[in-house]
Amino acid sequence: MDLLNALVAFANFVFVPAVAYGAQLALGALGVTLIYGILRFSNFAHGDTMAFGTMCTILVTWGLQSWGIGLGPLPTALLALPVGIAVTGLFLVATDRTVYRFYRRTRAAPVILTMVSLGVMFVMNGLVRFIIGVDSIDFADGARFVVNARDFRDATGLDEGLAIRSTQAITIVVAAIAMALLFWFLNRTRTGKSMRAFSDNEDLALLSGINPERVVTVTWLIVAALATTAGVLYGLDKSFMPFTYFQLLLPIFAAAVVGGLGSPLGAVAGGFVIAFSEVGVTYAWKKVAGYALPEGLQPDGLAQLLSTDYKFAVSFAILVLVLLFRPTGLFRGKSV
Template structure:
């Protein structure tokens, strides 16, 4: 009986610290990789600015959240970032189209080599990175940070009933000698770790929040919608034909400007979704999105450049690899091993600070041994 409980604890630990984080993170990487693979498949260049487009989309959602905060509007249990996500998608897609019209289109018109356009995209990357830092600063900003309001602005008892007593603090602002309310809008959880422990009687608990679930559900919905769009609509078929053979597609009467426009529209929207969902889970910090271009590129190349299904699979493979290689297995090992063999030191291959080096290693191995990726995509 004791061993079966330890086995259950080990499984719960694995789900809490390996499987669920990897699925959530993998969904974000897959959404980002989809945008990169669409751009490469249609426009034939690696878009290094995609991570910072994600940062731009997340920043727009965060600004929307701060507007609600300013007016004391609370959206619990729905995260405010999700409410502003459609607006962020539209504005980020508009940004992508503007960047193409003002920058990338010129280099297509003079038939610049792909390496030149890649260097241009790196310039755009630094431009967007500087813009997001200028607007929101370089520091980590949580989407649900604590805010302070005058006490007379709310019915405090009603607010406590809605958000919970732990979310509300009543303080005195000594500069004005007035009562203020400090509000920490909680994340909606379907059940807490403590509730699970009490119900099941295990040492390890399990909790599921709305952000994790919504990230996965939204990603799967987008994957299905994009598959339907590319497979069954005239525009989607035109994009696939243009990607496979540009000259033959032009001879067939396909409008290249329309294909490019729709590509940037989709890529920008996907960037906003990926950036916002990652920010809701981890907080907003521009430099993090700057770093994420490495695992996104790794996911794109692992699956096969220009292959949307490969980008999805690659996103999850990279996420699971990063998390499993940098996880500390000391606790789960002690659940499974006899008490005499208990491990006292950490049991992990790499520290979490080396997470992105795992992506680099995956990228290097795939380029060396299978440059076309799992789904035999295009070669860089």
């Protein structure tokens, strides 16, 4: 038994990746849940919104790189992120004005809006493919590691190394800042509170003089910021590929539903629940178990519950469990 090495192996292969992935999912789920809370439909264009925002950021990153502007050890994409957010925000608000607003005025059923979001998804998907193509793009530059596995081994004298990639560290820091800003905004500012009020009780918000169009516009801008940030962080951590972003819809929706659609706190919790389950179920525990268990009890096989090809099955299974046993989600969202 060697608990210390087991712990380091666990941190290296499960904890750190899952926290980073969880932060990315949480940011994505926050966008979905805000749209759901304010505009009252499930936005199936969200994955492609993330792709669109990331694409804008990548284009700006390339521009900056060609001018030789960078952030030193940090990825240039962080510098490009605000521009990406701004462009995406403009695009989303324009989409709202040309597409969604009509259905709001006619008080269309939510499912119609969801259907409309499919159309928007098609258009955004086509745009992204048209502009930047379908191939995988790696746009992370700067330092690769914050903590290097070998340095860690040398420093601690343990057999196992702990590597923290800079993209993981950046993901966690940026996501924490974004979430802190969002919750500060929602709970402390007048506009943020008016958004919560609108989400809670639309008619009463109108009676209080809250301007729905303003609330909706602000929501789209925040969603643009969240989606772009989530997409860029995911792309830095893994790589950017339009189809992968579409596929992220499932874990993101699962996270939002698990937390309770419409509940921002739930979206964050849901993101981490999904990420930890996904990584935990698809990780081969052989190494960790080899350290943690006493001689003789150690597993022969990989001790992997499911192959990584089935990671979406994990999100799905959790989604099904939540739908079966607690459809309103962990944080009692406004569902059912």
